[in-house]
Amino acid sequence: MKRISIDPITRLEGHGKIEIFLNDDGDVVNTYFQVPELRGFEQFCVGRLAEEMPVITNRICGVCPEAHHIASVKALDKLFGVTPPDAAKKIRELLYMAFFVTDHTTHFYALGGPDFIVGPDAPPSERNILGVINKVGLDAAKKVINCRARNHHVLEMVGGRGIHLPAGVPGGWSKSINEKERAEIAAIARENIDFALFSLKAFDDIVLKNPAYLDIITSDIYVHNTYYMGLVDDKNRVNFYDGMVRVVDPEGKEFVKYHPSDYVSHIAERVEEWSYLKYPYLKAVGWKGFVDGIDSGIYAASPLSRLNVSDSMPTAKAQEHFERMYETLGSKKVNGRYQPIHHRLVTHWARLIELLYASERMLELATDPEITSPNVRVIPERIVGKGIGCVEAPRGTLTHHYESDDRGVLTMVNMIVGTTNNYAPMTLSIKRAAEKLITKGKIIEQGLLNKIEMAFRLYDPCLSCATHSLPGQMPLIVNIRNADGEVIRTFSR
Amino acid sequence: MSVKPKLSMYWASACGGCEISLVNINEKILDVAANFDFYFCPCLLDTKKKDIEVLKDDEIAITFFNGAIRTEENEEMAHLMRKKSKLLIAFGSCSYEGCIPGLSNLHTKAAHFDSIYLNNPSVDNPLGIVPKPETTVPEGVLTIPAFYERVKTLSQVVSVDYSIPGCPPEPKQIWNVIEALIEGKALPPKGSILGAGNSTVCIECERKKEDKKISRFYRTYEIIPDTETCLLEQGLICMGIATSDGCGALCPKVNMPCTGCYGPPAGVLDQGAKMVAALGSIIDIGEKKGLSEDELVRRADHIIDSIPDYSGTFYKYSLAGSILGGSRKA
Ligand code: SF4
Ligand code: SF4
Ligand code: SF4
Numbered sequence: 038m039k040r041i042s043i044d045p046i047t048r049l050e051g052h053g054k055i056e057i058f059l060n061d062d063g064d065v066v067n068t069y070f071q072v073p074e075l076r077g078f079e080q081f082c083v084g085r086l087a088e089e090m091p092v093i094t095n096r097i098c099g100v101c102p103e104a105h106h107i108a109s110v111k112a113l114d115k116l117f118g119v120t121p122p123d124a125a126k127k128i129r130e131l132l133y134m135a136f137f138v139t140d141h142t143t144h145f146y147a148l149g150g151p152d153f154i155v156g157p158d159a160p161p162s163e164r165n166i167l168g169v170i171n172k173v174g175l176d177a178a179k180k181v182i183n184c185r186a187r188n189h190h191v192l193e194m195v196g197g198r199g200i201h202l203p204a205g206v207p208g209g210w211s212k213s214i215n216e217k218e219r220a221e222i223a224a225i226a227r228e229n230i231d232f233a234l235f236s237l238k239a240f241d242d243i244v245l246k247n248p249a250y251l252d253i254i255t256s257d258i259y260v261h262n263t264y265y266m267g268l269v270d271d272k273n274r275v276n277f278y279d280g281m282v283r284v285v286d287p288e289g290k291e292f293v294k295y296h297p298s299d300y301v302s303h304i305a306e307r308v309e310e311w312s313y314l315k316y317p318y319l320k321a322v323g324w325k326g327f328v329d330g331i332d333s334g335i336y337a338a339s340p341l342s343r344l345n346v347s348d349s350m351p352t353a354k355a356q357e358h359f360e361r362m363y364e365t366l367g368s369k370k371v372n373g374r375y376q377p378i379h380h381r382l383v384t385h386w387a388r389l390i391e392l393l394y395a396s397e398r399m400l401e402l403a404t405d406p407e408i409t410s411p412n413v414r415v416i417p418e419r420i421v422g423k424g425i426g427c428v429e430a431p432r433g434t435l436t437h438h439y440e441s442d443d444r445g446v447l448t449m450v451n452m453i454v455g456t457t458n459n460y461a462p463m464t465l466s467i468k469r470a471a472e473k474l475i476t477k478g479k480i481i482e483q484g485l486l487n488k489i490e491m492a493f494r495l496y497d498p499c500l501s502c503a504t505h506s507l508p509g510q511m512p513l514i515v516n517i518r519n520a521d522g523e524v525i526r527t528f529s530r
Numbered sequence: 531m532s533v534k535p536k537l538s539m540y541w542a543s544a545c546g547g548c549e550i551s552l553v554n555i556n557e558k559i560l561d562v563a564a565n566f567d568f569y570f571c572p573c574l575l576d577t578k579k580k581d582i583e584v585l586k587d588d589e590i591a592i593t594f595f596n597g598a599i600r601t602e603e604n605e606e607m608a609h610l611m612r613k614k615s616k617l618l619i620a621f622g623s624c625s626y627e628g629c630i631p632g633l634s635n636l637h638t639k640a641a642h643f644d645s646i647y648l649n650n651p652s653v654d655n656p657l658g659i660v661p662k663p664e665t666t667v668p669e670g671v672l673t674i675p676a677f678y679e680r681v682k683t684l685s686q687v688v689s690v691d692y693s694i695p696g697c698p699p700e701p702k703q704i705w706n707v708i709e710a711l712i713e714g715k716a717l718p719p720k721g722s723i724l725g726a727g728n729s730t731v732c733i734e735c736e737r738k739k740e741d742k743k744i745s746r747f748y749r750t751y752e753i754i755p756d757t758e759t760c761l762l763e764q765g766l767i768c769m770g771i772a773t774s775d776g777c778g779a780l781c782p783k784v785n786m787p788c789t790g791c792y793g794p795p796a797g798v799l800d801q802g803a804k805m806v807a808a809l810g811s812i813i814d815i816g817e818k819k820g821l822s823e824d825e826l827v828r829r830a831d832h833i834i835d836s837i838p839d840y841s842g843t844f845y846k847y848s849l850a851g852s853i854l855g856g857s858r859k860a
Contacts, residue, residue, distance in 0.1 A: 058669035066669060073674040075661075076543060076600065079650065080642040081634040085842040088751045092789055093846075096630040099547020099698065117751060186556050197784035199554055200547045200698055201791075204784045207751045212784040305654035308647045310665040311672040315646075315653065324654075414754050438651065445749070446838050451650040 055489065057471045063478025068468040070493075072314035072460075082450040087116055087424075087441045090450075091205040094437065097454070100143075102201050103136035103192065104430035104455065107278070108437040110205035115298070116424030116439055117207040117417035124410035125209035127402050128195060130278040131222065132202075133428070134399035135191040137277060138184065138229050140431045141340075141392040145236060145385065146173075146181045152491045153250075153385055154243055173239055184232050187225050194218055209414035216409055223403035229396035230354070237358060237389050244386075245365070255366075258473045258488065259381040259495075261329045261465050262287040264319060264336035266458065267343035268429045269294075273374075274351040275343050275394060277429040283346045284319065287331050289376045293321070297427030300436050304453060316461050317453055327464055335465065338433030338458035339496055340387040345377035350390070352397035358390045381466060384495045420445050430455035432496065459496045466492035535591035537562070538570035538582075539621070540611055542604035543631065543681070544597030548622040551698035552594075555705045565712045566591070579607075585614045592711060594621035594694075598628050598850065599682040601675045612688040619707075619724070623697035625684040627793050628850020630697070635680045635850055636841060642677070683851040692717070694725040697791035697847060700777050726776035728796045731788050735770055735779035737761065743814040747836045750787065761787045762812070767843060772798070772805035791847050800852050802844035809834070 054071040078097055085093060091109040095102035107129055114121060121129075146154075146169055155168035170178040189199045195214065196202030204211045214222070244250045253259075264287060268280040282300070284292045295303050306315040307324050318324045322334035329335060336342075350356040363375040366383065370376075402408055425438045432455035440449040470492045474480070541549065549571075553559065562568065569590065570582055582590075593615035599605050612618050623629035634642070647653060647660045663676045684690050694707060703725035710717070710724075718724075732739065739760045748765040755761055761768040761782055769790035770782060781788045794801035815829040837843055845852055 077642040080645045086839050099545040203781045203786040211786050301651045306652050308655045308659045310662045
């Protein structure tokens with residue numbers, strides 16, 4: 038077979054790289070999902086003033102700076118041994134809900150959704166935001182633009198800027214909310230609830246009512262029996278801002294529930310020579326390679342994972358949709374909670390249920406009388422020297438861990454970010470798709486790229502977070518190599 | 531065939547905030563599409579590098595280049611975009627001055643690998659594995675691009691026509707620049723800054739400014755500043771006096787000091803040096819009469835010493851592009 042050498046320059050396009058190796062019979066023996074970017078925040082944050090971290094770590098990702106900002110201020114509360122006033126906690130959570138609404142909206146309509154809304158077999162040229170507009174109509178598209186705009190307005194009003202906000206401080210928030218702002222935010226939250234319900238209806242009409250789509254959702258290409266992770270409140274309900282980290286096993290049993298500050302007792306990260314991104318896994322189960330099942334320490338942390346670890350949703354409308362999702366997909370209740378759904382494409386549905394929850398929670402907070410309290414800061418009186426902060430980022434559990442000297446100058450920084458949690462599940466999904474689509478040397482060309490993309494896009498991978506590098510729609514290169522390691526085919530987009 | 535001029539936006543080592551900020555011009559994005567052939571933008575479009583390579587030199591009218599130069603790939607792409615673009619504009623702090631990731635230049639590559647892959651609380655790496663450009667696996671050879679020793683700005687690798695400051699540039703400033711380009715307004719001399727003012731953030735800041743005299747600095751966690759007086763006068767290190775205007779003084783509006791993301795003001799080469807000079811003139815070391823020079827220096831040092839991280843404070847966004855450039859050489 039003729040050797041096709043890869044010009045190193047082609048790598049310039051790709052910030053995710055997949056290598057698929059075939060044996061002599063033309064069957065897949067192995068696949069590698071490489072991440073070729075690194076920026077190095079854990080190192081260059083050393084020597085910085087601890088209180089600067091909410092502004093510094095914003096720059097890890099321009100798509101989800103709010104997640105880093107909030108995880109960071111929570112770590113600082115601990116590092117400075119201070120408890121923020123209730124009003125400050127509520128303001129932070131309120132801002133965070135507005136952020137979740139914009140972020141989940143962007144993903145559903147512009148990034149992951151197109152594969153799904155326009156259809157996995159549609160040509161790539163239609164599987165984009167324009168194809169979505171064709172399918173859902175221009176009115177819907179305007180709703181999407183307005184949703185993003187009004188929530189970015191909230192982010193600027195409460196956080197100081199639309200992107201890379203400055204308002205988080207140890208012990209609270211730099212700015213309180215006045216009554217006029219409160220009323221405006223409450224109105225926006227109400228619009229968000231309508232928008233979330235509209236989006237769930239669109240999902241119903243386009244996806245659930247179409248048997249062909251349901252087949253894809255339940256297809257065995259997109260099933261992985263892994264552990265799941267997510268933050269839960271004291272009633273084991275979903276919580277984006279705070280709580281304990283709950284992990285359930287593939288059968289739905291609680292495997293462990295730990296305080297985020299104990300993360301190192303439960304999570305370990307594996308380094309591979311061929312990627313800049315590390316592979317986290319459950320320490321107590323161990324790393325067993327790229328396999329799923331109860332004996333493999335691989336876990337996922339995604340919208341679907343958060344629902345899978347939770348007994349219920351904390352708001353009424355989201356709870357209705359939560360039940361409907363599990364019932365529709367035939368999940369049975371065991372010991373009072375639904376069995377996990379392992380069909381990964383259901384993540385898109387879970388994301389919309391979260392969109393509804395974030396909107397409902399935003400309204401609760403915007404109508405809480407305490408939200409306009411001027412008392413939003415407590416001045417720390419000591420430096421403890423260590424702080425761990427954790428939130429649910431849209432793409433998974435996000436942990437920031439800082440240590441400092443007694444002047445509050447950082448000596449150690451470690452972060453496990455949203456997308457990184459899903460590196461192993463994404464690798465599994467890619468491998469499975471490749472195995473299903475390449476047999477005896479026969480390669481289903483267009484389907485391969487589409488289906489592989491769907492396999493990882495559902496995680497909404499933000500490799501800017503993961504590598505602290507590049508974001509957005511990920512250009513992708515897939516190399517297929519024969520038994521001698523020669524490239525026999527390259528796909529890219 | 532489109533006769534509209536080609537516009538492109540490329541990200542090197544970036545966070546995506548610059549793209550999101552462009553999208554945040556909201557409905558005006560339609561005007562962009564009406565006036566330009568938006569040809570290349572890996573974040574939003576499917577055009578490939580090979581589609582750039584086939585273009586004639588200068589065939590792209592304008593390229594907004596965001597992100598710093600962190601890897602060999604970033605640098606090669608900078609050369610390609612330069613060649614194919616009539617106007618190459620450094621867009622945002624990362625490409626203009628290195629931005630926060632430029633603080634990486636204070637450390638070696640080895641130190642980065644050590645703390646990321648070898649020594650941190652969650653890593654499990656008994657064999658001491660670190661990523662390598664080339665790895666032999668049982669099935670063949672895998673490659674990833676090498677990580678540079680230091681971060682460079684765009685103008686440190688190719689010639690740049692204009693720069694737009696800000697991390698990210700504010701949407702209204704992005705629109706100002708695009709509108710001027712659409713209208714074909716005469717542009718300032720090559721090398722100028724677009725999308726910013728000619729003064730400092732202070733000019734846009736509504737806080738009351740009086741005589742600035744500071745006898746001690748506070749770190750932001752130490753005091754709750756009043757909401758009306760200049761933050762610097764209250765002892766917080768506000769970089770507003772050494773930062774170009776353009777953002778609308780957003781951070782002081784929410785009671786946080788400016789950290790300098792719009793870069794040095796017009797005519798200033800080094801933002802950190804400018805800030806230190808400005809501080810020098812407003813530090814109040816008390817009654818000077820009868821004090822020896824040593825004693826004066828000691829008092830001034832004492833005040834400045836309350837800032838334990840000079841580089842991160844005065845060069846938070848501008849280290850890679852500054853005179854210092856960090857401790858690492860290329
Ligand atoms: S300038 Fe700021 S917003 Fe733009 S890429 Fe760099 S860090 Fe992100
Ligand atoms: S120093 Fe800061 S707070 Fe004072 S006027 Fe300037 S920008 Fe405003
Ligand atoms: S006030 Fe300073 S740090 Fe804040 S946005 Fe403006 S220039 Fe950037």
